[in-house]
Every structure is written in C-alpha cells, then in structure tokens.
Amino acid sequence: MSEGRCMKCKKQVEIKDAKKVKSKKGKEYIRGVCPKCGTTVCTFKLD
Numbered sequence: 001m002s003e004g005r006c007m008k009c010k011k012q013v014e015i016k017d018a019k020k021v022k023s024k025k026g027k028e029y030i031r032g033v034c035p036k037c038g039t040t041v042c043t044f045k046l047d
C-alpha cells in the first residue's frame with residue numbers, strides 16, 4: 001500500500017485507487033485519492 005500526504009486532511013493517508021504515473025521528467029510517482037475526503041493525493045516513490 002502507498003501512503004501520501006493529503007492536503008485537505010493535513011496528514012498522511014493511505015492512497016486509494018493508487019496508480020503508478022510517469023511525469024514528464026520521467027520520474028515515477030503514485031497518484032490516487034484520499035479515502036476520507038476524496039482529494040487527489042500524490043507521492044513520489046522513494047527508491
């Protein structure tokens with residue numbers, strides 16, 4: 001499971017519907033939604 005910081009809840013949440021996305025610069029990151037408020041949450045992979 002991936003975690004990211006929700007800007008609305010202002011805390012670390014478990015990302016729902018997490019999908020791997022590649023940015024224009026070729027960096028991979030995870031994008032999904034906050035399970036509590038539905039706000040888009042992104043997190044960069046730390047590897």
Ligand SMILES: [Zn+2]
Nearest residue numbers: 006009034037
């Ligand atoms: Zn939230």
